[in-house]
Amino acid sequence: MHVSSSDGAPKGIVKASFNQVSKRFGTGPESVLALEPISLDIAENAFVCLVGPSGCGKSTLLNILAGFETATSGQVMMDGLPVSGPDARRGVVFQQGALFTWMSVQDNVAFGPLATGKSPTEAASIAAHYLEMVGLTSFARRYPYELSGGMQQRVGIARALANDPQILLMDEPFAALDAQTRELLQEEIKHIWQDTRKTVLWITHSIEEALFLATDIVVMTARPGRIKARLTPQFALSRDPAVVTGTEFVRMKSDIFGMLREEALTAQRQEVMR
Numbered sequence: 655m656h657v658s659s660s661d662g663a664p665k666g667i668v669k670a671s672f673n674q675v676s677k678r679f680g681t682g683p684e685s686v687l688a689l690e691p692i693s694l695d696i697a698e699n700a701f702v703c704l705v706g707p708s709g710c711g712k713s714t715l716l717n718i719l720a721g722f723e724t725a726t727s728g729q730v731m732m733d734g735l736p737v738s739g740p741d742a743r744r745g746v747v748f749q750q751g752a753l754f755t756w757m758s759v760q761d762n763v764a765f766g767p768l769a770t771g772k773s774p775t776e777a778a779s780i781a782a783h784y785l786e787m788v789g790l791t792s793f794a795r796r797y798p799y800e801l802s803g804g805m806q807q808r809v810g811i812a813r814a815l816a817n818d819p820q821i822l823l824m825d826e827p828f829a830a831l832d833a834q835t836r837e838l839l840q841e842e843i844k845h846i847w848q849d850t851r852k853t854v855l856w857i858t859h860s861i862e863e864a865l866f867l868a869t870d871i872v873v874m875t876a877r878p879g880r881i882k883a884r885l886t887p888q889f890a891l892s893r894d895p896a897v898v899t900g901t902e903f904v905r906m907k908s909d910i911f912g913m914l915r916e917e918a919l920t921a922q923r924q925e926v927m928r
């Protein structure tokens with residue numbers, strides 16, 4: 655395990671990078687400094703999990719890379735080019751589906767490929783491929799309202815993958831799901847990542863989820879968000895669901911728990927003082 659208090663240059667090709675990126679919302683005395691200058695490299699094929707107390711700027715960081723927000727200072731790059739707005743090369747999945755309610759599951763997933771000029775036949779075959787990957791082939795003709803929350807998130811993941819993005823940006827994608835569904839989907843997403851090795855930036859509140867999935871865990875401080883620690887757990891390539899009971903897993907879980915608790919207490923004090 656490697657832990658560093660700062661950025662720690664990852665091995666391999668850098669897929670995306672934050673270079674001294676800060677974010678302030680608003681101006682004047684009422685403004686909020688959400689992120690202190692942060693530098694972070696995301697290596698190609700990595701599965702990077704961001705964890706940190708509520709309000710520490712995780713979504714802000716992800717949204718800046720997505721191109722939904724602009725940084726107040728610093729630079730965000732993907733594949734060596736500055737990020738200047740949303741782009742199909744970055745696939746985003748939110749906490750709740752954001753599916754097109756009036757379209758079938760199949761059409762939701764085929765939407766992106768069609769929009770980028772694929773023929774209807776091609777788009778349908780791409781959709782079929784990704785729906786199979788997330789185990790929803792038999793639900794292709796259904797509508798989102800006919801699906802459970804877990805199934806809707808699977809459609810969201812299939813829809814993001816169907817655009818063949820260079821990086822997947824996922825903001826607490828499983829947060830609204832019950833514990834059992836969540837565990838099953840964690841296994842599923844792990845297998846998808848193992849098979850595709852898509853670069854992923856993933857936000858979660860669950861330490862266990864981060865340890866189970868990530869090649870890199872970035873622990874953030876309370877607002878204004880900074881990087882408190884970067885860890886490189888070794889469980890992402892395992893196919894054994896029981897890794898979560900291993901000694902090293904449990905030890906790292908307790909380390910991260912300690913770090914997050916400290917930051918959550920700081921965040922709480924900030925709330926009280928406001």
Ligand SMILES: Nc1ncnc2c1ncn2[C@@H]1O[C@H](COP(=O)(O)OP(=O)(O)O)[C@@H](O)[C@H]1O
Pocket residue numbers: 679680686687688706707708709710711712713714715877
């Ligand atoms: N559009 C916005 N306008 C003003 N403040 C914002 C906006 N978005 C986020 N913030 C503030 O920035 C901080 C970080 O928010 P966010 O990135 O959503 O945190 P997290 O995802 O870690 O919970 C919070 O204090 C939040 O209130």
Ligand SMILES: [Mg+2]
Pocket residue numbers: 712713714825
């Ligand atoms: Mg958030």
